[in-house]
Amino acid sequence: MSQGNAEIKEIAAQEYKWGFVSPIDSEVIPKGLSEDVIHLISAKKQEPDWMLEWRLKSYRAWKEMKEPTWANVHYPAIDYQNMVYYAGPKQKKEGLKSLDEVDPEIRKTFDKLGISLDEQKRLSGVAVDAIIDSVSVATTFQSQLKELGIIFCSISEAIREYPELIKKYLGSVVPPKDNFFAALNAAVFSDGSFCYIPKGVRCPMELSTYFRINAAETGQFERTLIIAEEGAYVSYLEGCTAPMRDINQLHAAVVELVALDNAQIKYSTVQNWYPGDKNGIGGIYNFVTKRGLCKGVNSKISWTQVETGSAITWKYPSCILKGDNSVGEFYSVALANNYQQADTGTKMIHVGKNTRSTIVSKGISAGHGQNTYRGLVKILQGATGARNYSQCDSLLMSDTSGAHTFPYLEVNEPTAQMEHEATTSKISDDQLFYCKQRGISAEDAVGMIVNGFCKQVFKELPMEFAVEAQKLLSISLEGSVG
């Protein structure tokens, strides 16, 4: 083993810092999944009947479906009956009248995570929807946003307050039967965020959701829906962490984005679910369906993701480029360290004329990590002048990790222009020595080289999150066994 490898390995043995459990008084329903459980969840959320029906229909469809096995990830069979489908902190009162009423324990939890629920401590204009387990516990800046006609609330609240919008858009991009995990989500989805940006409005602050899993043996089924009306713009961010536990937990999310004429949605994720320990025990299974519909002309949807956590990631944020001249972008950094497995990528479906898509994927594999890029670019007949640029770069940090690339192309339009580039590299001993000869420690050097590798993606993140992502990446480079 080279000196460099030994150092990269050493740098790493740093602990997951967000692995604490909060002593929050929780209400947890019994394990298992059945129509009764769905009735119970729906009742807890005080949902209208049509929503309950939607859930039940999805559940019945799910029961007929099979868990997909095509991804390059390996895990023991999940027992869907040995899991809790609803857990939420007990609120002192029904319905918070102001943020001051948030349980101090919850406030403390988020403070510890570096997320302030205090609007006075407004950090660089970010509104936060804070979700613990199955429940949204607080949403900041709602009233200020409302003055502009922007709706930013939990999906549970949206179902009660804005049923027409929900009926129109929920499941319109990711139908309940889309895939096994989407169907499961549609049946039991817990909480997530709802954003509606009215015509011509540019959302003046970043909207963000922070997902926290706290309760044990509980699945989290996030459901998020973002709608940008004609000419609207919104930048949305999500972050997530979970306690360290040696039993795997499931996070099966569905996110739907709809951009109408000339609208733009920028969706950024910093995913830091507990990845399991250095032997691969524990960690979150992150099975996520994210899809955006560029419905209108000149619309644009950008996905930027930094995936450092989770034991298993199965996630393909995609764009359907339906409107003419619409643009889809996917920028991704995925890290697989220790025994983490990531199978992630995107789908760009070109339907409209002169549609453009860009894919930049940076995969980092360390320890025994397995990192797979899987992407589909599909140009439908009639999508004249469609263009795609794809770039997939892999960085291997150990001899025992793996990088895999599966790009799929389906082109049914002769005028399409496609470009694809792929590279695989290692941190060389020469690079490390060069840095050290300039007085830079091996630890700083590895962090710097990896961040340099990811730069194209980080520059797509809002500034303060780019800084966070860089730090996160540096401390997530755990034990690469050379």
Added chain:
Amino acid sequence: MIEIKNLHASIGDKEILRGITLKVNKGETHAIMGPNGSGKSTLANVLAGREAFTVTQGEIQYEGQNLLLMPPEERAARGIFLAFQYPVEIPGVTNNYFLKTALNSIRRFKKETELDAMSFLKLIKEKAQLVEMDPAMLSRGVNEGFSGGEKKRNEILQMALLEPKLGLLDETDSGLDIDALQIVSKGVNALRNKERAFIVVTHYQRLLNYIQPDYVHVLANGRIVRSGGKELALELEQRGYGWIEEEAKAAV
């Protein structure tokens, strides 16, 4: 400043340095010349602490301390700078960021306050003028897509910024055209003073027209076979290395 005694070093099973003894005082410039494979680059790299080489015998005292016990980053922090023969590319990391990290790492080691972004930019722009480097190059990735000459200039820029006590130039002239050679030499000469020492490794006498050494040493087969003043370099230029190698062989 630095005293090397009977230094032996190998890479893998292959012994490259076979007993080097050399003393360099502050303010002096020593040229190390020799044919390909004589071990001159190895010497520079061993002084800088490159892990690929194993020191099997001998000792090196640097400012009264055992250099061989120091990791490379500590040697750098204590003032040893190696201008690389093949500067390494670090994609995506800007020159500015890299240099600021390096400078502040060394300042931290010396318990000096770190420079903030503004002070650093001011400083680096001054230094860039010394090697006639376009400031735009500072925003590019470290050596990323740089020409051979640009890479070497970048090395001298780094040296000017980090202000070492002992500068090691490893074949800095290789791959340079005459203009670049002049610029690089000018940069080095501007850094020469009575405190700072240099060890200049080169195959050709040409560089020594610009950077005039106080002493010249000729390496062959891992040993210093001849030492002298700068006139020795001229003699080598005229007669080549063959006669020295013959003499060295005869001596064994």
